[in-house]
Each structure stands twice: as C-alpha cells, then as structure tokens.
Amino acid sequence: MLRVIIESPLSAVTRAAIEFNKDYARRAMKDSLSRGEAPYASHLLFDQPGILDELSKGDRELGMRAGQAWYVCADKVVVYEDYGVTAGMRAGIDIATKYNIRVEFRRIDDVDND
Numbered sequence: 001m002l003r004v005i006i007e008s009p010l011s012a013v014t015r016a017a018i019e020f021n022k023d024y025a026r027r028a029m030k031d032s033l034s035r036g037e038a039p040y041a042s043h044l045l046f047d048q049p050g051i052l053d054e055l056s057k058g059d060r061e062l063g064m065r066a067g068q069a070w071y072v073c074a075d076k077v078v079v080y081e082d083y084g085v086t087a088g089m090r091a092g093i094d095i096a097t098k099y100n101i102r103v104e105f106r107r108i109d110d111v112d113n114d
Contacts, residue, residue, distance in 0.1 A: 002075040004032050005067075005096075006041040007089045010054055018047065018054050021083075024108075028080040031108050039078075042067025064088060068095045076102040 008025045012018045025041050032039035042063065046052045052059040068091070071077070077096040079089060096103050 001036060001038040003073060004037040004039045005071060005074045005077045005092070006032060006039050006080065007077055007092045008041070008043070008080040009083050009086045009089065010043040010047065011060065011086060011088055012054075015055065022047065024080070024083065027108055028078075028106075031080075031106070032078060037078075040070060040074075042070065060088075064091065068092065071095050071099055071101060074101055076104055079103060079105045080108060081105050082107045 006025065006028050008028045009021045010018060010025065012021060022044060025044050029039045029041055029044070043054075046059075046063040046066065047054040052063045054060055054063070071092075074096070077092060079085060079093060085093075093103055
C-alpha cells in the first residue's frame with residue numbers, strides 16, 4: 001500500500017464549518033482506502049477535544065507543523081480539491097514539492113460541485 005497524506009480543507013470561521021470540512025476529509029480518507037492506499041489525515045486526528053482546537057491560531061499552527069513532519073514518510077500527497085485549495089493545503093503542497101513527493105489532485109465523485 002502506498003502511504004498517502006491527505007490534503008483537504010479544514011480551517012473555517014465556525015465550528016460547524018470545520019465539522020463540515022472534517023466530514024469531507026473522512027470521505028477523502030474512504031476514497032483513498034478504496035484505491036488501496038494507506039491514507040493519513042492529521043487534521044482529523046489533531047482537531048479533537050483534549051488535543052488541539054482548530055479555532056485557536058496557535059493550535060492550528062502546531063497541528064500543521066506536526067502533520068507536515070510526516071511528509072518525509074509519504075509516497076505521495078493527495079489534494080482533494082472539490083472545495084478548492086486553501087492556504088493550509090498549499091503549504092502542504094509546498095512541503096511535498098520540497099521533498100520531491102508526488103502530488104496528485106482529486107475530486108470525490110459524489111460531492112455536489114454547483
């Protein structure tokens with residue numbers, strides 16, 4: 001199995017919007033697994049009660065740094081772009097490029113893109 005880092009939106013102004021983005025990230029993980037990959041999405045792991053709070057700037061930055069530390073172990077980075085590419089996702093793409101890790105862009109078929 002290829003080790004895949006999932007890039008998808010997380011940051012938002014409200015907790016409800018963050019939860020919407022986390023639902024999308026879970027669908028991205030499922031899509032990746034269905035392709036025979038071993039996905040990792042640090043934003044799903046770290047933004048939990050008792051760990052980090054995405055609404056806190058300091059926690060967000062810490063979570064991003066911790067997630068990006070895993071890039072050197074990845075076979076590729078997959079960017080799920082149904083809802084656009086955010087600044088945080090762009091930072092992940094830049095790290096992947098720095099380490100010569102393949103970057104692939106995807107969409108999930110069942111997402112409404114209107």
